[in-house]
Amino acid sequence: MPAWGRREVLGATGVAVCGAALAGCAGADGSAAAIVPPGIKGKVIAKKADVPVGGGKVINEWKIVITQPTSGVFKAFTANCPHKGCSVGRPEDGVMTCPCHGSEFALDSGKCLKGPAKAPLAEFPLKVEGDGIVIL
Secondary structure (H helix, E strand, C coil): CCCCCHHHHHHHHHHHHHHHHHHCCECCCCCECCCCCCCCCCCEEEEHHHCCCCEEEEECCCCEEEEEEECCEEEEEECECCCCCCECCCCECCEEECCCCCCEEECCCCCEEECCCCCCCCEECEEEECCEEEEC
16 A cells, blocks of 8 residues: 555545534534524523414524424524525414425424425524523
8 A cells, every 4th residue: 555645644634624623513413503693692582472382483683583382482593494595484383484495394493394405493592581582
């Protein structure tokens, strides 16, 4: 087997570094890791009363969807569809639907229920403080 030259070593190192960096971008379930939009961490972005049970609210300013799949349970997801980046519409009938190509996502998990999207919506951590919903 021939010895590796400088080019082969540098090329292999580059591939390994890129692979490690990309692996770090995935969530525990293989979904894209959620990157909280700048300026909203720690801020109240919605009121509990504005998020209906079994539905949700799109916050266009930050491209976030807040859902309440069951009473008192709140979730936050990116509003950007992983297929082509269109903003999902207001959650209705238990799903979030992308108006561009019809992908549907579960209110409770962001899981893709119907394509063409294959990946789920990235989820943001949140907490409820009084009547407000805060992104962590």
